[in-house]
Amino acid sequence: MEINLRKAKSLITKSNIPKIDFVINPYVGCQHGCIYCYAEFMIRFTGHKGDKWGEFLDIKTYEFDKIKPARYDGKKILLSSVTDPYLPLELKYENTRKILEKLVGTKAEISVLTKSKFVTRDIDLFKKFENIEVGISINTLDSDFAKLIEKGASRPRERLKALKEVHDNGIKTYTFISPFFPQITDYRAIIEETKAYTDSYMFENLNFRPHNVPRILKIIKKHYPGLIPVYQEFRKDHTLWDLIESEIESYCEKLKLTYKIEFHHGGFSKS
Numbered sequence: 001m002e003i004n005l006r007k008a009k010s011l012i013t014k015s016n017i018p019k020i021d022f023v024i025n026p027y028v029g030c031q032h033g034c035i036y037c038y039a040e041f042m043i044r045f046t047g048h049k050g051d052k053w054g055e056f057l058d059i060k061t062y063e064f065d066k067i068k069p070a071r072y073d074g075k076k077i078l079l080s081s082v083t084d085p086y087l088p089l090e091l092k093y094e095n096t097r098k099i100l101e102k103l104v105g106t107k108a109e110i111s112v113l114t115k116s117k118f119v120t121r122d123i124d125l126f127k128k129f130e131n132i133e134v135g136i137s138i139n140t141l142d143s144d145f146a147k148l149i150e151k152g153a154s155r156p157r158e159r160l161k162a163l164k165e166v167h168d169n170g171i172k173t174y175t176f177i178s179p180f181f182p183q184i185t186d187y188r189a190i191i192e193e194t195k196a197y198t199d200s201y202m203f204e205n206l207n208f209r210p211h212n213v214p215r216i217l218k219i220i221k222k223h224y225p226g227l228i229p230v231y232q233e234f235r236k237d238h239t240l241w242d243l244i245e246s247e248i249e250s251y252c253e254k255l256k257l258t259y260k261i262e263f264h265h266g267g268f269s270k271s
């Protein structure tokens, strides 16, 4: 892992994500190195051309005292969008913790999203916020498959354990079932496992992008060879996602869950 320090102009930046006003990305890069990562485009904008996603991390440096909690009152903040706030190196550099410490007192709505068991370190801080929810993203309970697609992240069971601990401490939680791998993501099993300590669910489909398609197909071929034709179909016929969306919808309605389906495919999702 190549580690650099990078002076940041700001740590809380305006967002282009619908319904999110600001995003916080304490690092450039991500140790988790997920094969499907949509944030990999960051390589081009951050002087990392030629570097491999998942193999570098820039630690943003900033005068943390410049963060003024009142500035974000009434806004929605996502932590994080193009990195993970609880990377293993967060334990050493603590950028996420330093930012949260400075934000205490804000009336912003904060959403924390991670694939890391280390999120439990900040339970004491989460308790100081008026409006915060903490989520984990997960798409399989199969540890071997997770290791192939999200090599640096905590294993699925570790994430679930962490989420339960957060919930047991009175903090609102959500499970983000993402990205949804057709015929692999057993969302019913994930819901069954998590519903006792999850306040709401979100779903997002797998996005095929030119940079990630070869990697995804390579792993499917290795782990689920029979599914290659299915994945080829999903690449060609985007309406297949609509069927999954309807199925999830009926299932969540039946269980009376609070949920949101964010299937984005350049406008072809029925929602």
Ligand code: SF4
Residues within 6 Å of the ligand: 030, 031, 032, 033, 034, 036, 037, 038, 039, 081, 082, 083, 084, 115, 150, 153
């Ligand atoms: S955790 Fe998120 S940002 Fe990090 S590599 Fe995985 S998908 Fe990308």
